[in-house]
Amino acid sequence: MADFFTIAWIDNGGIVRMLDQRLLPHETVYNDYTSAAEVAAAIRDMVIRGAPAIGAAAAYGLAAAAVHSRATDPSTLRSELVAAGQTLKAARPTAVNLAWAVDNMLSVLSFPLLDTVESIQAAAVVHANHIAAEDVQINRQLGLNALDLVPQDATIIHHCNTGSLATVDYGTALGVIRTAHEHGRNVFVLVDETRPRLQGARLTAWELQQQEIPFQVIADGASGYYMRVKGVDLCVVGADRVAANGDTANKIGTYNLAVVAHENGVPFYVAAPTSTVDLQTLTGDDIEIEERPSSEVTHIGEMEITPAGAPAGNPAFDVTPARYITAIITEKGVAYPPFTESLARLKHS
16 A cells, blocks of 8 residues: 555544545645545545546545435435436546446435335445445556566556556546556656646655655656557556447547557557456547636646646547557456457456
8 A cells, every 4th residue: 555545534523535636745644534426526636636536536526425414214215326326427427337336326225124214324434445445456456467468677658647646545546656666567657748737747756756766757748759660569547438349438638649659660568457447448539628717728727838828728648449458467367459348348247
């Protein structure tokens, strides 16, 4: 476990406690939330981010809604939780883990034997804790499954942040790198800065420092130079949604990186739990892409870097077509093309 934590449930008071990632790497501040609406706002404002982490946040948001409800009968409480679930789902539409966690929680809490308000409240806390604990184990297994893909001496490009901060703990793509380091691989990480919110420069660099893994921050546009001139052994990124055919939505800039990797013959891996694989979404064209405020592009922090009034587009994600992806690493194994077959097999195993 890391010295910090991303999200936790505090029994005393029914509190969801989150590390405020907007303030890293310069400040380590934890915020407390006691309602689904507050948790949804924290997800939307990127206090917490990363598909697995916001899935856990959604589960804890429903637990908070249950614990703090004033409902006097199970039917009323369940109706409140359904409404809270819709609020949470609307916070960020691209990452499938959020909706998955809400639906999973509501399914468990609809069990007929939970026939009192108190039993539903207790079950909500237990199951949210289960989702969080399961995420840690999934990530550790995912990292182990990737070991054979990482050479003994490996220069790796990583985009965005997919470590402990993007999960409950350990990480997906950054967990692959962490596992390789812990198993004696000599890894060196080229960290894409990840404009516009700089999750690579701010968060991934901070995590790698904590874990004493060698790295260098590079501009997003420098990846091609490093692949062609310096030499890169592999790229590994996370995912917010993987379609049935292997098309993958991830942080904006991932598609560019995958195309450049393909051009330079560098293996390009996606690391994601099977909960991120959405077999109901047939291709990447069906994935809704979140558009975030233009101020994230025109400003760095409070500083405006464009002419006043300059228009800016800000899609939070892009979709990498499956043809650019070498393999998709999950906790159940590694999926190779054709992904329509391998992903379905892993998802149902």
